[in-house]
Every structure is written in C-alpha cells, then in structure tokens.
Amino acid sequence: MSKPLEDLASLTTEQRNPRSLHLDDMPTSEMLNVINDEDATVAGIVRGQIPQIARAIDGMAERMNRGGRIFYIGAGTSGRLGVLDASECPPTFSVPADLVQGIIAGGDSALRLSSEHSEDSREQGAQELQNAGFAIDGKPDTLLGIAASGRTPYVLGAMEYARSKGGLVLGLSCVANSPVAQAADIAITPVTGPEVVTGSTRMKAGTATKLVLNMLSTGVMVRTGATYGNLMVNVRATNAKLVDRAERIVAEATGASSEEAAEALRAAGMIVKTAIVMLQRKLTREDAEAALAKAHGVLRDVLG
Incomplete structure (x- = not known):
C-alpha cells in the first residue's frame, strides 16, 4: 500500500x-x-x-x-x-x-x-x-x-x-x-x-x-545484439547520412576499405550485420543471414 x-x-x-x-x-x-x-x-x-x-x-x-x-x-x-x-x-x-x-x-x-x-x-x-x-x-x-x-x-x-x-x-x-x-x-x-x-x-x-x-x-x-563493440550495427541506412554511417561501421568492424564496405553493404541489401558477416566470414548473403538467425542476431556470436 x-x-x-x-x-x-x-x-x-x-x-x-x-x-x-x-x-x-x-x-x-x-x-x-x-x-x-x-x-x-x-x-x-x-x-x-x-x-x-x-x-x-x-x-x-x-x-x-x-x-x-x-x-x-x-x-x-x-x-x-x-x-x-x-x-x-x-x-x-x-x-x-x-x-x-x-x-x-x-x-x-x-x-x-x-x-x-x-x-x-x-x-x-x-x-x-x-x-x-x-x-x-x-x-x-x-x-x-x-x-x-x-x-x-x-x-x-x-x-x-x-x-x-x-x-x-x-x-x-x-x-x-x-x-x-x-x-x-x-x-x-x-x-x-x-x-x-x-x-x-x-x-x-x-x-x-x-x-x-x-x-x-x-x-x-x-x-540482445544491437551493438558490436560500441558500433550501432542495427542502424538502418534509410537516408544519405545513415548510408554513410552504415558504410563507416562496416569498414570499422572489418578493416575493409570504404569502397569494399559500400559494395558489401549493397550486396547485403543495406543490412549492416549481414555485410560484416559476409566480409569477415567470406559468406554469401544467404549464408550470412542464416548464421545471424542461428545466433539470434548477435554479431559477436557469429564472428567468435
């Protein structure tokens, strides 16, 4: 009471x-x-x-x-x-x-x-x-x-x-x-x-x-997997600013060049986590998505 x-x-x-x-x-x-x-x-x-x-x-x-x-x-x-x-x-x-x-x-x-x-x-x-x-x-x-x-x-x-x-x-x-x-x-x-x-x-x-x-x-x-380190890997690239941020996150997380990050992001359907897994694990988009689904979207669990 x-x-x-x-x-x-x-x-x-x-x-x-x-x-x-x-x-x-x-x-x-x-x-x-x-x-x-x-x-x-x-x-x-x-x-x-x-x-x-x-x-x-x-x-x-x-x-x-x-x-x-x-x-x-x-x-x-x-x-x-x-x-x-x-x-x-x-x-x-x-x-x-x-x-x-x-x-x-x-x-x-x-x-x-x-x-x-x-x-x-x-x-x-x-x-x-x-x-x-x-x-x-x-x-x-x-x-x-x-x-x-x-x-x-x-x-x-x-x-x-x-x-x-x-x-x-x-x-x-x-x-x-x-x-x-x-x-x-x-x-x-x-x-x-x-x-x-x-x-x-x-x-x-x-x-x-x-x-x-x-x-x-x-x-x-x-x-629950919304970040990787301190990177906002759940960001959705819905405008020019966020596309730029997404590309930088992919590059930071993988060590890829800006051009490689942009290309991977496009191939991943503009999904940052998928692009990172594709680059780091050398996987296709479909396999990267499957790996993320199995790990409940926690990127660190996929990359080890």
Whole structure:
C-alpha cells in the first residue's frame, strides 16, 4: 500500500536542502554553483545502484530474447522521462516501435501539459497497462514503474497488474524503502535527497532517473545484439547520412576499405550485420543471414 498523503512531507525528496536555504538571495553565479554542486552528487549515487541495474538488464534481456517487450510507466516528470527513453530506442537501435513503450498518466497530452491529477488512481494505471497489451498472449514482458517519490498510486496499480500477469516487475524511485521498491522484483533506488528547490524532483531525482534509463535501455540493447563493440550495427541506412554511417561501421568492424564496405553493404541489401558477416566470414548473403538467425542476431556470436 502507498503512504497516505500526510506522510508526503516525510519523504527525503520533500525535505529542505540546507545548501539552498537562501537561494533567492544569492548572486546568480553562486546560485548556479549550488545547483551544479548538487547535480554532481547524482552520478555517484546512481553508481551505487549498478548491481541492481545489472540484474534488471539481464532479466529484461533474457525475456526480450523470448519475445518479451519493455514497458515504462510513470506520472509527471517520471512519465515524461520514460516516454522519452522509449521513443529514442527505435532510431538509436533500429528496433520496432512497440518493443520499448512508454506510458504516462494523462496520456500523450501530459507530455506537454501537466496532468498530475491522473497519478492518483491505481485502477487507471492498471487499466492503461492492460490497454497497452502488457503480457498479452503470454508474452514475457517487463514493466518498469518510475516514481521519484516511490508512492504514486497510478504506478503502483500498474505494477500490481504486471505481477498478476507474470511479468518481470522493476521499480525505479528515489526514496529508500518506498512502496514502489517493495512492489518490485528488482528495485533501483538512487536516493538523491533534498532538492535545490524543495520538492522539485525534476532536478536531481529527474537527472538520476534519466541516467538509470540510459543504462537500462542501452544495456539491454547491447545484451540482445544491437551493438558490436560500441558500433550501432542495427542502424538502418534509410537516408544519405545513415548510408554513410552504415558504410563507416562496416569498414570499422572489418578493416575493409570504404569502397569494399559500400559494395558489401549493397550486396547485403543495406543490412549492416549481414555485410560484416559476409566480409569477415567470406559468406554469401544467404549464408550470412542464416548464421545471424542461428545466433539470434548477435554479431559477436557469429564472428567468435
């Protein structure tokens, strides 16, 4: 159960920050130094959560390899950050748009216009996750509930629904021992403490959330074969810029000349992974595609 509203004031994210008590009376440069000093603490706090983040990535990847998808759900800043991260996965990693989905309380209009009242309903959170098709037809999906306070009813309702459907349930919050953490199979809890502007969790808590989301989405894509080393080998060459990038990736991965890389890419139907396997393994396109299919698209497993 979530904490009652009267307990909101006890959350660390709602406490006054002693370093910024006189924020409005500071010279601008001093004010900015305080903000920057507080922001500088966030990366170290997130680093302390790496063991949990790693467990989450491995669990998400294992399920994704069996046909599962990833859903983020949140309200306010947390929801917006989830939608942002999900929306960046298709152009970055060339994955289907429904593979990583972001759901925000209040719907897409809440991305621009605040709809914070929507976060108070557990039933609405569960219903919107169901409407999105979570775990439909037995898919081994994963839900990440995001709430800086760790107590948002909308998020908790979605987490309860995900658990009832057999999903892997992750929780990301910035308050220790929160209801979101307790409802999760794996809890990621960077405790960022009092904000420079009291209660404004778009600041340090928001920064921590974005850093964790970067790690989660990037990590799971790496684990499921979307990169080779640090090369984006899933890139789709759909315009002149991306054709140039694809050719450079093929050349970097194989040591081929620009001309050889371009020729192999054309012979591979403009699919970067196929072109790399054709060059490295001296295979036909058909044999390269078969080798990649057998390795579930993980290029490193094909090349050894």
